[in-house]
Amino acid sequence: MATVTFDTHKAAKTFKNAGFTEEQADAQVEVHMQVTNGLATKKDLEEAIKSLSSSVSNKLFVAVGATVGLITFLDQVVFK
Secondary structure, three states, X not given: OOOOOOOHHHHHHHHHHOOOOHHHHHHHHHHHHHHHOOOOOHHHHHHHHHHHHHHHHHHHHXXXXXXXXXXXXXXXXXXX
């Protein structure tokens, strides 16, 4: 999973400039870090979709090949 850069010092400073106490600003930044820890990025999602798409395509290819093979077998052996 990709790492997202977040400037905690800048965030705390922004909260302090908005009138938060230092303790409130630090608490807000800490809560933000806990909530966002482990969230997927857009790049993570794009990679997962690509991988899943490839996997589904491969399985579909195998399923179609097996179906064609079964139909050919049934046509040659069973229905003749």
